[in-house]
Amino acid sequence: MFRSLSSYNYRLWFIGALVSNIGAWMQSTAQSWVVLTVLTDNDAVAVGITMALQFGPQLLLVPITGLIADRFDRRKILMLTQSALMLLGVGLGLLLLLGHAELWHLYVFALLLGIVNALDGPARQTFVSDLVDEHNMSNAVALNSASFNAARMIGPALAGLLIVVIGSGWVFIVNAATFLAVLFALYKLRTSELRTHPRAPRQRGQLAEGFRYVRSRPDLLVIFIIVFIMGAFGMNFPIFASTMAVELGGDAGSYGLLSSILAIGSLTGALLAARRDRARMRVIIGAVGLFAVAAFVASVMPTFWTFAAALIFIGFATVTMLTTANAFVQTTSDAAVRGRVMALYMAVLMGGAPFGAPIVGGIANAWGPRWALAAAGVAALLACVFALTWAVMARNLRVQLHPDSRWRLVVTHAGRTLPVSSIVPEDFSEQIAFTSPISLPALSGQKRRTRPAGADDVSPAKARAGESAERA
Template identity: 45%
Template sequence: MSRTQAQPRPLGLTTPRRPAAPRGLFASLHLRNYRLFFFGMLLSNVGLWMFRVAQDWLVLTQLTPHSSLALGTITGLQFLPILLLSAYGGAIADRFDQRKLLMVTQTAAGLVALVQAVLVLTGSVALWHVYVLATLGGVVASFDNPARQAFVSEMVPEAYLVNAVGLNSTTFNASRLLGPGLAGLMIGAWGVGPVILINAISYAATLAALLLMDPAALHPAPRTRGRGSVRAGMAYVWRRPDVLLVLFMVFMLGTFGLNFQVTNALMATQVFHVGPEQYGLMGTVMGIGTLGAALRAASRRRPRMGVLVGGLGVFTLGMVGLAAAPSYATYIVVLVVVGVSSMTVMTSANATVQLSVEPAMRGRVMALYMMVFMGGTPVGAPLIGWIGARFGARSTLAVGAVATGVATLVALWILLRARRRTGLADEAASPLRERPAEAVTGSAEHGTMTA
């Protein structure tokens, strides 16, 4: 049986043993190609977080009378193409040179951002412009995200992968720490136009990093050829109950929990009645939590399913705290907890999936991962926006708490059943106790995940 035709893997306690990962929080930065990518993405993501705050403020204060529905619709349009096109984006990522593909997608994303900056700076922007550009940005992201996720495993050897995934999250969240607060200050001083222009320019940092890389030092996976690659990727995931469980959790988190582009804006403008500086501070403070969790993830040797489920449970409690927060100061404090727990879930889920799938399938599987994680937003964001308009800003957070709480309970039930079955199997097959390495790690065809 070939590796890509593996039997369904049981949900259990450990991931297959792999070569010991190099020690050190910043181990992957010793590799030149990854170091270039890390700092290029850091600068680009600062611009992205500044743009998100600027766009939200533009929509809520200039283009609409604080319309939560419009804001939710824009967020949904950004992610709708991801739902529809990510599977094809993953197939393309497995078929073509991912570095060159990223050069194309990053250039396209920069051009979309530049058009929006020109419209705002010239005073000709209208709400429908933002709708169209959000959709175009989502189309680009459908092909950029799978390639970017899978490209990590090309830049670093497998022993570095958990560290590299954690550091990738660090770039995203270090920029979240800087971007929103900086955007709030710049909006207060000069308006939203210059902030959106900075985002367009920031894509040059990633392009420069990709151009300066040494292609000979990359570790490309085998490229797929022929038709049916999308169906093959879906069939592969369907035969993997361990991956399906992770996808279920990140779907509930991404669709109903991680709508802070909507929920924070509504709480800032409708509940606490604060200005752009305080709104930007919400994203910065949440970034403190997510950055801390990302650094912790980078120091782990292996992803653990128990950490993933526990993080989702803490996130649920944090959402309850946000919904009930009596003041802006309390809300800010709880955002740190929510940031830590959400990033714990995301980094654990990402590393678990990347390490457990075959290299030749990684682009397609990560495309499905991103499709599930982000593709639910076209449903979740407008729904959250409508709930906010109908029942108030706090209700948007309560919905997220209920959804992620259900996901946590379902995951716990499945894992406890799997552990019980594993225990019964060990008792019935006592000779396995004499082969601890095989019993713990599983074979190449039947690896299991850490609890």
């Protein structure tokens, strides 16, 4: 599960990123709470607009940010972007401490944070491939997610405590200080041990190369559609947690506690993903279906603690889906365009928020947060059905009874007379059915057989007739 930590460079990066992520979650929690309760009167739409401004640049700047990650030194890019994020945290914290903060200030800072994160995201995601070898990349991606969600478990609760004790302005200052950890880690990396990646050439057409590559990969297109739907309607956790905290009679501490409880499931999902040898499409589809069920259940929970319990499953499903999708995209993409593909992935993930967050916030304002959660469940259910339909149609799959058991079902390809499990091991047959990025070659559905004794006495014509009868 933790094999990537054997690398000095990755271990150093992991520790620095963990500290920085804790600060980032503290700031995110404080920002949503300030907008909801300090600068407005429980206006969920304002929270949605803030999220839209913060994530919108991911969508608008995607052609440029991905090319930058593919063309320049990712370590230097991260040192610049992390420094800029630190300065923005200091600026917003000072505005709040001095009592000059207004709603439009939060909007401006959210937009600036979005622009810097649009540059930071592709470089940070693909920097993993510079720290570990190809064999450990999926594990390193999952551990990055575990770090992110461990920070989610600590940061919001700590932010809720600090907001009550010393005020929200200091939360932004503390977040700025945490960036020193990741900057120190980047500075102390052994540059001689970093893997080099192919640099994008300086020629026409490179901005659109990532789009062309993704368009040629139907499996990636399906993942991007799933991620967009979930990012737009399903992953509006600041809206869900803050409005449900108010609905259930809570305060800032309750909001922070809900965010931390959500991270319990998220961390579990990330660690289980780290145990898998590679990312599979069927795991993504199953996680989206689980999210739909968990969202419906959470929307009808009557008390704070029952709602918190349902959030664990929401967090687990979300991070399982995101971690597996991220690893699938990175490990199956060509290294020469990986930065641009990941920029598209981040744009689709974060760019869904400007479209969906105001809608979800409007539903919460008009009908209450429970209906907003139910809407997220409906969106996830549609995404799951879409992905399953694609898997069946694109792979030409069917479900049939196993010949040895009338109660056992197997998934196989239409036209085969034997279940896939009788041709190859069952675990590998599932990988073929759901993760193969190209069409499978036509198979006769028969095992390769050795010729029995006396087979030389059978004429080739009779042998072919016998094989045809056996297939029939």
